[in-house]
Amino acid sequence: xxxxxxxxxxxxxxxxxxxxxxxxxxxxxxxxxxxxxxxxxxxxxxxxxxxxxxxxxxxxxxxxxxxxxxxxxxxxxxxxxxxxxxxxxxxxxxxxxxxxxxxxxxxxxxxxxxxxxxxxxxxxxxxxxxxxxxxxxxxxxxxxxxxxxxxxxxxxxxxxxxxxxxxxxxxxxxxxxxxxxxxxxxxxxxxxxxxxxxxxxxxxxxxxxxxxxxxxxxxxxxxxxxxxxxxxxxxxxxxxxxxxxxxxxxxxxxxxxxxxxxxxxxxxxxxxxxxxxxxxxxxxxxxxxxxxxxxxxxxxxxxxxxxxxxxxxxxxxxxxxxxxxxxxxxxxxxxxxxxxxxxxxxxxxxxxxxxxxxxxxxxxxxxxxxxxx
Amino acid sequence: xxxxxxxxxxxxxxxxxxxxxxxxxxxxxxxxxxxxxxxxxxxxxxxxxxxxxxxxxxxxxxxxxxxxxxxxxxxxxxxxxxxxxxxxxxxxxxxxxxxxxxxxxxxxxxxxxxxxxxxxxxxxxxxxxxxxxxxxxxxxxxxxxxxxxxxxxxxxxxxxxxxxxxxxxxxxxxxxxxxxxxxxxxxxxxxxxxxxxxxxxxxxxxxxxxxxxxxxxxxxxxxxxxxxxxxxxxxxxxxxxxxxxxxxxxxxxxxxxxxxxxxxxxxxxxxxxxxxxxxxxxxxxxxxxxxxxxxxxxxxxxxxxxxxxxxxxxxxxxxxxxxxxxxxxxxxxxxxxxxxxxxxxxxxxxxxxxxxxxxxxxxxxxxxxxxxx
Numbered sequence: 011x012x013x014x015x016x017x018x019x020x021x022x023x024x025x026x027x028x029x030x031x032x033x034x035x036x037x038x039x040x041x042x043x044x045x046x047x048x049x050x051x052x053x054x055x056x057x058x059x060x061x062x063x064x065x066x067x068x069x070x071x072x073x074x075x076x077x078x079x080x081x082x083x084x085x086x087x088x089x090x091x092x093x094x095x096x097x098x099x100x101x102x103x104x105x106x107x108x109x110x111x112x113x114x115x116x117x118x119x120x121x122x123x124x125x126x127x128x129x130x131x132x133x134x135x136x137x138x139x140x141x142x143x144x145x146x147x148x149x150x151x152x153x154x155x156x157x158x159x160x161x162x163x164x165x166x167x168x169x170x171x172x173x174x175x176x177x178x179x180x181x182x183x184x185x186x187x188x189x190x191x192x193x194x195x196x197x198x199x200x201x202x203x204x205x206x207x208x209x210x211x212x213x214x215x216x217x218x219x220x221x222x223x224x225x226x227x228x229x230x231x232x233x234x235x236x237x238x239x240x241x242x243x244x245x246x247x248x249x250x251x252x253x254x255x256x257x258x259x260x261x262x263x264x265x266x267x268x269x270x271x272x273x274x275x276x277x278x279x280x281x282x283x284x285x286x287x288x289x290x291x292x293x294x295x296x297x298x299x300x301x302x303x304x305x306x307x308x309x310x311x312x313x314x315x316x317x318x319x320x321x322x323x324x325x326x327x328x329x330x331x332x333x334x335x336x337x338x339x340x341x342x343x344x345x346x347x348x349x350x351x352x353x354x355x356x357x358x359x360x361x362x363x364x365x366x367x368x369x370x371x372x373x374x375x376x377x378x379x380x381x382x383x
Numbered sequence: 384x385x386x387x388x389x390x391x392x393x394x395x396x397x398x399x400x401x402x403x404x405x406x407x408x409x410x411x412x413x414x415x416x417x418x419x420x421x422x423x424x425x426x427x428x429x430x431x432x433x434x435x436x437x438x439x440x441x442x443x444x445x446x447x448x449x450x451x452x453x454x455x456x457x458x459x460x461x462x463x464x465x466x467x468x469x470x471x472x473x474x475x476x477x478x479x480x481x482x483x484x485x486x487x488x489x490x491x492x493x494x495x496x497x498x499x500x501x502x503x504x505x506x507x508x509x510x511x512x513x514x515x516x517x518x519x520x521x522x523x524x525x526x527x528x529x530x531x532x533x534x535x536x537x538x539x540x541x542x543x544x545x546x547x548x549x550x551x552x553x554x555x556x557x558x559x560x561x562x563x564x565x566x567x568x569x570x571x572x573x574x575x576x577x578x579x580x581x582x583x584x585x586x587x588x589x590x591x592x593x594x595x596x597x598x599x600x601x602x603x604x605x606x607x608x609x610x611x612x613x614x615x616x617x618x619x620x621x622x623x624x625x626x627x628x629x630x631x632x633x634x635x636x637x638x639x640x641x642x643x644x645x646x647x648x649x650x651x652x653x654x655x656x657x658x659x660x661x662x663x664x665x666x667x668x669x670x671x672x673x674x675x676x677x678x679x680x681x682x683x684x685x686x687x688x689x690x691x692x693x694x695x696x697x698x699x700x701x702x703x704x705x706x707x708x709x710x711x712x713x714x715x716x717x718x719x720x721x722x723x724x725x726x727x728x729x730x731x732x733x734x735x736x737x738x739x740x741x742x743x744x745x746x747x748x749x750x751x752x753x754x755x756x
Contacts, residue, residue, distance in 0.1 A: 036713070323746055338728040338755045340409070340743040343736030344720075349729075355711040356724055358731055363716030370713040373696055382711045 017069035018149045022124050022223075024113040025060055027077040027085060027131035028103050032371040033297040033364065036355035037332050040383055045131035046084050049295050050304060051316060056295070057131045058088045063138065064129060067145050074098060074117065075131070076109045101257060105266040107237060107273065110219070111230055115245030118223035125152045127220035128269075130294070134304060137290030147286045148220035150184030157221040157229070157277045159191065161213025161285040162292045167203035168214065170296060170365075172196055172270075176285045177211035191283040194275050213285060216292055219274065229273045229282070237265045237272070298348040299364035302330040313341065317351075329361055355382045390442035391522045395497050395596075397486040398433055400450040400458060400504035401476050405744040406670040406737065409728035410705055413756055418504035419457050422668050423677060424689060429668070430504045431461045436511065437502060440518050447471060447490065448504070449482045474630060478639040480610060480646065483592070484603055488618035491596035498525045500593035501642075503667070507677060510663030520659045521593035523557030530594040530602070530650045532564065534586025534658040535665045540576035541587065543669060543738075545569055545643075549658045550584035564656040567648050586658060589665055592647065602646045602655070610638045610645070671721040672737035675703040686714065690724075702734055728755045 031044025038044040045057040052059060057075075064073050070091050076098040077085050086092060098113060110128045117124045127145060135141055144160045151158035161174040176189035194215055198206060206212035219226070231238040240260045247256035277283040293300055305314030306328060313324045317333030323340045324331070329347035333339055339351060348364060350357040359367060374383055404417025411417040418430040425432060430448075437446050443464050449471040450458050459465060471486060483501045490497045500518060508514055517533045524531035534547040549562035567588060571579060579585035592599070604611040613633045620629035650656040666673055678687030679701060686697045690706030696713045697704070702720040706712055712724060721737060723730040732740060747756055 036711075321752070323743055337726075338409075338747070338752060340728070340730045340732075340740075340747075342730070342732035342739050342743060344717075344731060344733055347717075347731060349731055351729055353710075355713070356722075356729070357713045357715070358717055358720060358722055359713075359715035360717055366715050367713075370696055370715060374711070374713075379694070379711060 017072065018067055018125075018146060020121075020123065020125050020153075021068055021072065021149050022117050022121070022126045023064040023068040023073045024110060024117075024126050024128045025057070025064070025073065025075045025131045026106060026109040026113075026128060027057055027075055027081065028100070028106075028109060029132065031132060031296075032368045034295075034301075035350075035367055035371045036352045036357055036382060037334065037350050041080065042084075043081065043132075044295070046081070046088065049301055049316065050134055051314075055088050056134065057085065059134070060129060060131050061089050061092075063135060063141065064127075066138075067142060068127075071096070074113050076100065076113055077131075078103065101261050103266075104261065104264045106217075106269040107230065107234065107267045107271075108241065108261075108264045110269050111227065111237065111241045111272075112244055114223035114226045115241045116248050118227060119245045120249070122224070124223050125149055125220065126223050126226070127152075127218065129218050130216075132295065133216065134293045134295050135290055136292075140290040141288065144187075144286045144288045144290070145220065147185040147187060148218075151180075151182050151188050151284045151286065152221045152225070153184070154182050155222070155225060156182070156282055156284045157219060157225060157274070158185075158188070159274065159283065159285045160216060160218040160220070160288045162216050162288045162290075164207045164212065164214055165291075167200060167207045169197055169200055169203050171294070172215040173198065173203075173206050173212040174215050174285050175212055176287075177209075180284050182284065185284070185286065188284045188286055190281065191278045191285050193278055194270065213287055214292070215270075216288070216294070217270070219269065225282075226273055229277050233276050234265060234267065234272045237267070240264050297364035297367060298330050298332075298350065298359070299361040301332075302328065302346075302348070302361050305330065313347070390445065391440055391498075391519060393496065393498050393526075394441055394445065394522050395490050395494070395499045396437040396441040396446040397483060397490075397499050397501045398430070398437070398446065398448045398504045399479060399482040399486075399501060400430055400448055400454065401473070401479075401482060402505065404505060404669075405741045407668075407674075408723075408740055408744045409725045409730050409755060410707065410723050414453065415457075416454065416505075417668070419454070419461065422674055422689065423507055424687075428461050429507065430458065432508075433502060433504050433506070434462050434465075436508060436514065437500075439511075440515060441500075444469070447486050449473065449486055450504075451476065474634050476639075477634065477637045479590075479642040480603065480607065480640045480644075481614065481634075481637045483642050484600065484610065484614045484645075485617055487596035487599045488614045489621050491600060492618045493622070495597070497596050498522055498593065499596050499599070500525075500591065502591050503589075505668065506589065507666045507668050508663055509665075513663040514661065517560075517659045517661045517663070518593065520558040520560060521591075524553075524555050524561050524657045524659065525594045525598070526557070527555050528595070528598060529555070529655055529657045530592060530598060530647070531558075531561070532647065532656065532658045533589060533591040533593070533661045535589050535661045535663075537580045537585065537587055538664075540573060540580045542570055542573050542576050544667070545588040546571065546576075546579050546585045547588050547658050548585055549660075550582075553657050555657065558657070558659065561657045561659055563654065564651045564658050566651055567643060586660055587665070588643075589661065589667070590643070592642065598655075599646055602650050606649050607638060607640065607645045610640070613637050670737035670740060671703050671705075671723065671732070672734035674705075675701065675719075675721070675734050678703065686720075 693706035
């Protein structure tokens with residue numbers, strides 16, 4: 011267990027920065043996805059917050075960002091220190107097995123035996139010291155040949171997350187809090203979620219995976235051999251002049267599958283997956299209700315107000331106003347409201363309906379209104 | 384009683400076009416008051432609708448508009464046929480006694496014995512034939528030397544309007560439905576409003592007054608002799624080169640008082656006020672809840688959507704969206720909502736809170752945000 015300021019030895023952080031975040035429309039768009047926004051009022055984007063969080067653990071030269079070609083400029087603007095070597099550009103989204111698997115294949119080729127840790131670009135984490143301790147333990151688990159995931163100790167019976175069932179302590183040097191993962195379980199009903207939380211044997215699946223790159227590739231080869239072959243082909247060409255041609259040829263054909271299904275669940279079934287309970291605050295900021303909740307702490311019942319120079323008059327409580335247009339916004343007598351005001355699109359809904367925002371995006375797409383997507 | 388296409392003999396219509404309509408912010412503004420907006424989806428402004436309604440009753444050359452100097456261009460754009468002779472410009476608002484009294488004084492000077500009828504520029508009326516019949520009866524009442532008001536037969540126990548108590552039929556030639564007005568009563572409680580409506584003896588006060596100009600001036604002279612003297616001074620100078628100087632000197636000093644208090648109530652107490660029950664649909668469109676109601680008829684439960692080229696996606700009912708910015712607006716799971724989207728200001732409230740919009744305007748004024756008022 012380490013809490014030092016030194017980066018973890020042999021560790022490389024990977025940030026898959028993909029996913030638009032449709033439930034955060036019209037703030038999140040195809041050309042301005044969730045990870046590029048400041049959803050916490052921190053003054054920096056979620057991507058930048060993620061980078062800053064990983065910096066002491068991996069070091070500036072050992073953080074790789076996997077993102078879409080379209081976001082290259084925005085990502086580099088967010089992270090000026092990001093070296094070309096650490097940018098992996100996808101010509102199109104192929105889901106997390108391809109994104110993380112490619113990073114693993116490239117890094118394993120460059121540095122055999124490397125341990126990688128994958129951390130989403132668009133989650134919110136508060137509590138750096140506990141996060142750092144958890145990652146350090148996860149790296150110890152990875153060094154022992156397992157795949158580690160950092161599960162989040164539930165603070166409520168949430169139904170919006172998947173859970174990790176891990177009732178049994180593991181015994182791994184340097185990872186005193188590690189638990190063996192029995193299984194991943196899908197988003198539960200409210201009743202089941204309550205049981206999970208009360209049992210104390212379940213953690214939230216936050217999608218953070220830490221393992222030797224070789225172990226991830228080995229597990230992937232068992233379930234998705236064709237996908238692995240494609241990734242190896244890409245990795246072989248990556249640091250050569252052939253990269254462009256091979257990417258154009260191979261990448262678009264890769265199978266789209268989440269790493270949870272191709273690697274994590276099979277590894278859990280084999281007893282190769284351990285989890286470190288994360289005691290820090292975590293949220294995937296999946297919708298505007300999450301944002302409202304992130305901003306309401308304790309007795310604070312005001313509307314959450316996001317946006318530089320926002321001019322909001324409100325007598326309302328427990329909702330969120332996102333002001334991206336600079337306009338004066340008056341909110342009268344509407345509690346739990348969600349107002350997202352952008353230059354070309356406006357959303358008005360409630361926190362209870364926040365999950366349904368995705369259906370708006372679907373409807374706009376069906377109607378051909380791609381200009382606002 | 385007349386229902387002909389010929390204008391009513393000796394009749395002059397006056398349209399006081401003042402009042403911003405603060406409860407309709409941010410649609411109504413100091414430089415774009417309520418009467419300049421199309422609140423019904425008719426395709427024309429309330430002022431233009433009022434003009435069109437009065438045209439067959441008075442004729443194009445006999446409709447006078449009293450408005451603020453700042454609105455001259457907008458008014459003339461709305462009504463290209465409006466002659467200079469029929470435009471009375473106020474250098475600043477001095478309430479309805481001054482506005483209507485000045486029109487009466489000018490017209491009486493030009494045409495002794497003229498009957499004038501004053502009709503607000505920003506009300507909605509549907510049912511031209513019944514309206515025309517009511518005005519014709521009111522003119523008959525005026526010709527007999529009384530002041531006539533057209534009261535609206537209540538369709539519900541509204542608490543947002545004043546009422547006219549008129550239980551006794553009058554007996555006036557040409558005005559078979561005329562009733563003697565006992566008294567005007569202020570906006571009642573819900574219980575009292577219910578009693579009023581059930582009694583059948585009460586009408587809504589719609590602020591429409593029809594009388595000989597001389598009678599209005601005579602009544603005004605009894606209660607507000609100084610105000611009358613000022614108005615006579617203005618009228619004497621009006622059609623002379625001295626107009627500008629006299630306006631600058633006299634107008635700003637005129638007492639601000641509603642014509643209800645200076646003329647109508649005292650005349651009622653003297654037995655000089657008669658009312659014609661109006662059986663047409665009428666609304667003063669006082670707030671966004673009124674607009675929502677105007678647009679929801681019968682089983683139609685959709686959101687009312689106002690604004691040219693509005694692009695609104697909604698699964699919500701019984702509210703109103705005003706789109707003046709051309710943006711895409713998505714409304715998810717919020718019934719009875721009021722959304723007013725303008726280029727520089729956005730309002731979100733509910734129909735139940737519609738009356739409270741005025742407080743937003745007050746708050747913005749206090750905060751010095753005059754740019755959006």
